[in-house]
Amino acid sequence: MPQTAVEKIAQAHRAGGASGGHLRAGDFLQVRPRHVMTHDNTSPVLSKFRAIGATKVHEPRQPVFTLDHDIQNTSEANLAKYRSIEDFANEQGIDFHPAGQGIGHQTMVEHGYVVPGSFVVASDSHSNMYGALGATGTPVVRTDAAAIWATGEFWWQIPRSIQVVLEGELSSGATGKDVIVTLCGLYNQGEVLNAAVEFAGPGVASLDMDARFAIANMTTEWGALVGWFPCDAVALEYLRWRRELGFERIGADDVERWAESAPAPDEGAHYAGRITLDLSKVTPHVSGPDSVQVMTSVAAMKKDRVAIQKAYLVSCVNSRYDDIAAAARVMEKKRVADGVEFYLAAASREVQERAERAGHWRTILDAGAKTLPPGCGPCIGLGAGLLEAGEVGISATNRNFKGRMGSRDARCYLASPEVVAASAVAGYITAPEEWGELADAAPERKIELFDDAGGGDAGAVEIVDGFPARVRGRLVFLPQDNLNTDGIYGKDYTYRDDMTPEDMARVVMENYDPGFAAATQAGDVVVGGWNFGTGSSREQAVTALQAKGIPLVIAGSYSQTYLRNAFNNGFLCLESPGLVDHLRKTLAERVEAGDKTILGDELEVDFASGRIHCGDQAFRFPPMSEVPQSLVVAGGVENLVRGRLGIQ
Numbered sequence: 001m002p003q004t005a006v007e008k009i010a011q012a013h014r015a016g017g018a019s020g021g022h023l024r025a026g027d028f029l030q031v032r033p034r035h036v037m038t039h040d041n042t043s044p045v046l047s048k049f050r051a052i053g054a055t056k057v058h059e060p061r062q063p064v065f066t067l068d069h070d071i072q073n074t075s076e077a078n079l080a081k082y083r084s085i086e087d088f089a090n091e092q093g094i095d096f097h098p099a100g101q102g103i104g105h106q107t108m109v110e111h112g113y114v115v116p117g118s119f120v121v122a123s124d125s126h127s128n129m130y131g132a133l134g135a136t137g138t139p140v141v142r143t144d145a146a147a148i149w150a151t152g153e154f155w156w157q158i159p160r161s162i163q164v165v166l167e168g169e170l171s172s173g174a175t176g177k178d179v180i181v182t183l184c185g186l187y188n189q190g191e192v193l194n195a196a197v198e199f200a201g202p203g204v205a206s207l208d209m210d211a212r213f214a215i216a217n218m219t220t221e222w223g224a225l226v227g228w229f230p231c232d233a234v235a236l237e238y239l240r241w242r243r244e245l246g247f248e249r250i251g252a253d254d255v256e257r258w259a260e261s262a263p264a265p266d267e268g269a270h271y272a273g274r275i276t277l278d279l280s281k282v283t284p285h286v287s288g289p290d291s292v293q294v295m296t297s298v299a300a301m302k303k304d305r306v307a308i309q310k311a312y313l314v315s316c317v318n319s320r321y322d323d324i325a326a327a328a329r330v331m332e333k334k335r336v337a338d339g340v341e342f343y344l345a346a347a348s349r350e351v352q353e354r355a356e357r358a359g360h361w362r363t364i365l366d367a368g369a370k371t372l373p374p375g376c377g378p379c380i381g382l383g384a385g386l387l388e389a390g391e392v393g394i395s396a397t398n399r400n401f402k403g404r405m406g407s408r409d410a411r412c413y414l415a416s417p418e419v420v421a422a423s424a425v426a427g428y429i430t431a432p433e434e435w436g437e438l439a440d441a442a443p444e445r446k447i448e449l450f451d452d453a454g455g456g457d458a459g460a461v462e463i464v465d466g467f468p469a470r471v472r473g474r475l476v477f478l479p480q481d482n483l484n485t486d487g488i489y490g491k492d493y494t495y496r497d498d499m500t501p502e503d504m505a506r507v508v509m510e511n512y513d514p515g516f517a518a519a520t521q522a523g524d525v526v527v528g529g530w531n532f533g534t535g536s537s538r539e540q541a542v543t544a545l546q547a548k549g550i551p552l553v554i555a556g557s558y559s560q561t562y563l564r565n566a567f568n569n570g571f572l573c574l575e576s577p578g579l580v581d582h583l584r585k586t587l588a589e590r591v592e593a594g595d596k597t598i599l600g601d602e603l604e605v606d607f608a609s610g611r612i613h614c615g616d617q618a619f620r621f622p623p624m625s626e627v628p629q630s631l632v633v634a635g636g637v638e639n640l641v642r643g644r645l646g647i648q
Contacts, residue, residue: 002266004161005228006196009136009263013119015153017627025160025272026622035062035113036140036148037122039104040069042085045123048146052638053647058152060093063145064113066104067097071375072383102348102374103316105129109213110348112242112249116231117263121145121154126316126398128219132212133239134231134263136196139220141537141561143568143637150641155567155627159225160272161196166203168280173435175326176211177318177396177416179277180218181285185295186445187222187275193531194560195272196226198265203279204230209238210322217317218398221292225560231262273449281443284419284431286394289411290402298419299438301429306413310393311336311424312405313364314345314372315379318396318417321351321358327421328360330432336368337427343385345372367425378405387412394429396420461608461623466633469608471551471572473525475600477583479591480512483528484535485562487512489544499540501547508544513596522549525603529555529580532573533562542566552605554612554621556580567628570636574605579612579619 001022003011011023016030023029038045042065057063067082082099089096097107105126107113114120116134121127123145130137144154164183197219207215212229219227229235236259243250284298313319313327324346336342344364346352352374355361365371370385377383379397387393387406393413395405400412413429422432431438463469480487490511493499509516526545532555533541542565545553552572566573583600584591590598604613610623634640642648 002268002270004196004269004271005198005230005263005265006136006161006226007158007269008265009117009119010156010158012117017155017625023158024270025158028155028157028625028627030153030627031119031156032153033062033121033148034115034118035064035108035120036145037064037066037104037108037113037120037124037127038145039066039124040081041123041142043081045142045145045149046085046088048143048638049149052146052150052641052645054146054150054641054645057092057094057149061095062152063094063149064108065089065094065096066101066107067099068103068375069380070382071099071373072377099375100349100373102346102350103376105217105316106320106347106351109133110242110350112247115239115250115254116235116258121148125220126217128224128227129213129217129316131219131226131228132209132216133235134229134258136226136228137216138225141564141568144564147637147641151644155631155637157563157622159194159196161198161269162192162224163271163274164197164199165201165274165276166199166207166279167201167276168203168278169206170279170282173284173418173431173438174279174282175284175416175418176207176214178282178284179211179279180215180222181287181292181295181414182282182442183275183277184218184222184287184292185285186442187447188293190223190531191273191275191447192219193223194557195224196228197222197224198228198271200230201276203277205232205234206279207234208322209234210320213320214317218292221398230264231258271450273447276446278443281441283439283441284416284435285442286413286415286419286429288400288413289392290400292400292414295442297438297440297442298415298429298431299440302431302438305428305430307392307428308340308394308423309391310385310387311340311342311420312378312385312393312395312397313417313420314343314377314395315397316347316376317398319345319347319351321354323396323417324351324355324364325358325360327417328363330418330421331364331367331425334367334425336424340424340427341385342367342369342424343372343378344369345377346374349374381405394420394423461610461625463608464626464629464633467607467629469606471525471605472602473523473551474521475603475614476520476524476526477587477598477600478512478526478528478596479584479587479598480596481529482531482534483512485533485538485541486535488533488541489538494538494540504540504544504547505549508548509597516597517548519597519599520548520550524550525552525554525605526550527554527579527583530557532556532558534559537561537565539565539569542569542571546571554579554605567631568637570632570634570639572628572632574612574621576612576619576621579614582614582617582619
């Protein structure tokens with residue numbers, strides 16, 4: 001059966017589960033990734049590792065530690081944390097990259113940890129960036145990272161794939177950042193939510209590596225779990241360059257092998273959808289304010305003269321050498337406007353030193369920029385230069401969520417390094433003077449959605465000992481899409497250590513529907529809408545439903561973080577878009593009336609056949625293979641790992 005690139009890479013790294021035949025979207029499996037990166041969150045991962053009872057990392061060459069998030073914090077507590085991480089790395093023989101060397105994702109690609117066809121994960125959402133080099137890069141949660149340390153493996157469900165066909169070439173002034181800003185703005189209705197995005201088409205060859213890194217990085221903000229580019233001549237040239245710099249993780253034979261047989265999807269591979277983008281129609285745009293799903297042309301922003309107080313050329317998405325060089329060209333012999341603070345931080349020490357040698361760093365400093373060490377900093381709201389209440393900022397970072405870069409009462413726009421530099425000089429959002437008149441248009445939407453042929457119809461599923469073959473329960477329909485974790489379990493309880501399971505059961509769904517707890521009972525089966533469990537990563541949004549006695553949740557789709565937290569806690573979550581659509585139609589009057597919790601008749605989930613029986617109809621869901629079944633039987637991933645390690 002033909003496979004997508006992501007399906008093939010998953011197959012090559014399979015360590016267990018989903019046995020027999022070719023893997024496809026919806027399949028669960030155990031994956032042995034090439035590497036797992038953790039940054040400042042190495043400390044809480046280490047706590048989970050020790051809580052499991054593990055003492056020795058399974059494969060010391062697999063983890064990579066990179067300190068990058070809070071590196072401006074020189075308090076003794078933070079420095080002690082950093083020392084403890086380094087001590088553990090030395091004790092276990094793990095690669096350690098200290099604060100100031102660079103942002104973790106940049107370190108991973110610079111130092112050869114990411115290569116074509118590899119499967120590389122990180123306990124950070126922007127792991128998608130690794131896809132620029134033909135790898136599958138995807139985020140994991142902290143429990144997953146601890147499991148990988150202990151066993152070398154973690155569980156994964158292969159996402160559906162969306163193909164993005166790039167045609168033409170970018171016009172003067174348009175950048176890779178404009179490509180992803182355009183995609184986020186044009187396709188902002190969940191079209192690629194929790195999908196693997198595979199870029200293809202003749203336009204790919206026209207994009208340099210920095211453009212690909214930026215695009216792949218921000219597929220995270222687009223909602224995707226993977227952003228994959230083919231390994232072509234451009235990628236191979238980059239890999240040869242890194243090898244020539246002495247990074248022994250990339251061998252000459254490796255590069256030639258990739259040149260002869262680069263990882264690629266099979267002809268006839270099934271995609272859930274296809275988006276076509278003409279690069280020649282992409283014009284400079286900005287995201288925001290406060291959302292990546294809203295875009296405005298720079299031409300329109302220029303006319304509106306939106307004043308700014310802060311500008312940023314920082315982060316893992318747009319602080320590489322070419323970005324800094326482009327900003328320097330814009331700022332040559334100019335000064336940052338009065339009343340504007342411009343912050344500059346390279347993605348890595350190597351990038352900064354290269355920019356210094358070329359004179360670009362000095363050009364930006366002479367223009368009045370304030371420098372920060374190579375790291376995350378203001379991008380994640382840490383350290384110097386944060387937005388204050390009432391301020392407007394323009395940034396070359398990847399996120400502009402309200403409050404992320406400072407005060408919730410500030411506004412933030414995202415743009416390319418050139419637009420950020422020009423805006424810092426002008427004092428308002430604008431484009432470089434040399435670009436002249438800019439087009440005010442954006443490409444048209446061109447998307448095809450195909451029938452879902454992934455998962456859910458693979459014949460009889462073998463049931464693991466201890467796992468139920470069927471679950472029956474009263475239907476409880478929660479029709480709201482994007483039901484977030486605060487709605488499921490409120491912030492007033494999240495950080496309380498005195499909440500018993502009984503307490504949690506009484507307050508579950510309180511922020512969504514105060515009447516939920518009284519109306520429902522143990523054994524009820526909850527059916528949600530689309531993107532169930534979005535929002536923060538609080539695990540109590542899972543464990544509170546367990547405390548209530550809910551055996552499983554069915555939804556049209558999930559936040560990936562919620563899904564991982566659920567199975568990591570031994571809680572079943574099924575995706576059945578057909579069932580959700582059916583309930584919306586049959587219960588339309590109550591949904592339109594605003595009912596939040598709708599009680600129905602009994603339904604039955606048959607795990608052996610992969611079918612949900614509701615009334616006289618049946619709806620499929622991706623089969624629960626031995627991997628998710630084992631997680632449920634064990635009561636979660638920590639217990640499963642303890643069992644594998646022989647820890648009582």
